[in-house]
Amino acid sequence: MSITLVMPTYNGGAYLREAIESVMRQRYQQWELLVSDDGSSDGTRDYLLQLKDPRIRVFLQEKNLGIFGNLNFLFQQVKTDIVQILCQDDWLTDEYALESCLNEWSILPEDVAFMRANHGSDFSSKDGGAFEAQWLPRIVDPGISDLYFLMFGCIPGNLSNVSLRTEIVAKHGWFDQRLPYAGDFDFWSRVGRSQRWVVSAVRVSTIRTHQNQASKTLNKVGELMPQMGELLRRLYSKVDERGLIDWRVRVAMQIVYVSQQRWAGLRSRMKTGSWSYMKHVNKYIGRGPWEIGVVFGWLIFLLSGGGRWFKKAAIGAVLSRHQGHLVR
Known part of the structure; x- marks a missing residue:
């Protein structure tokens, strides 16, 4: 297996270096990182353009696409079967993160569409997801997926928690750009309605909490x-x-x-x-x-x-x- 990381960026200069360096420290080295900047004005582009690693491809958008338009663009550039999303303000937990992610994928059934990693360890809820873990099976079937999403909301949480099969983005109609605040919730629930998905405790990424993150500024x-x-x-x-x-x-x-x-x-x-x-x-x-x-x-x-x-x-x-x- 090989893996591509996709990273949409916009004025993320304060955190971006740490995110990219966490990729470059990986023990597993057969990765590609695709970064698409959505019109930053804070020095993000200057930093990206000085990156010389041939495994990093940088795209500079002429007009702002929005987070989900930018993700759709990035997924059109991917050449591998598996993708890990990594937001500009998060980082891969340790040097074994991509290896751990791929090890999980290597044992999953071929019909599994996406994997929600870090479950119980990303502290996206007060109990760290422990209550969800009481009820969620490891593999969630389409027949019950909608009820889980209705009760728990956007179970994948932050985009950096998710890796997925590249093909499912086009197959399920892309991320909806009409939903700039809830496009991820919409997409994961749509996919879960017809394909199985996985909840995993494997540590892949660390989610940064800060005052400028989208969840605190967009609503x-x-x-x-x-x-x-x-x-x-x-x-x-x-x-x-x-x-x-x-x-x-x-x-x-x-x-x-x-x-x-x-x-x-x-x-x-x-x-x-x-x-x-x-x-x-x-x-x-x-x-x-x-x-x-x-x-x-x-x-x-x-x-x-x-x-x-x-x-x-x-x-x-x-x-x-x-x-x-x-x-x-």
Whole structure:
């Protein structure tokens, strides 16, 4: 097996050198790194142009493509069967990272589309993914994938957690550039609907937490809500088609999505004095086929402490109810 790393960049000069040097330190050396800069103005391009390693190919975009347009471009340049995504502000955990990644792929069935690595060790949630690990099988089948995504959200999390078969990007219609905040959630859930995918604890990348990361800067006034509402409706509809929707699912969604986002809306109001975030939540997340009425919705908000309490219990009740459909 051989592997290509793809790295979309945009004004990432503060972290980029560490990311690329982590690739160059790998014990496994038969890699290629494709970097596509999306119009940086912070010295990123100067750094990229001075790289002399023949295994690194640099592309300079004339106009900004956005993160998912840039990823689509990069995947069109890949020549290997396996791709590891590496964001500009993250790094490969140690010198064995690519070797560990390829060792995992070497034992996976050929129909597995992508692998979510670092599970339980990237600390993308307060418990480091331990609760997800209680419920997620190693290999997730299409028949139950939508329910998992509906309950847990974007399970792959940061893009740097994911390696995948190159062919699946074109096969499943590319990353949707119309969803600049949720294109990854959309893509992974679409793929999971028709192909198996894997959850792995193998350490491949380390996710950096900082104030300028996209998750903290792109949803200040609820910009994510219209896209999130669209994805949740799609997932809900697919789960409903399989006959897995009941009151437990609706209550869980009230806690996991509606209440949590309303709590974020209240915090935004206290910080900025604006109700914009809350209006987006009520319009796009508060309304939907999972709605249980205004009074009950706000009652659940209060009882769950704005979605901070009983989340695990609500999700557990859903997955326990449908355990017969789960393949472990």
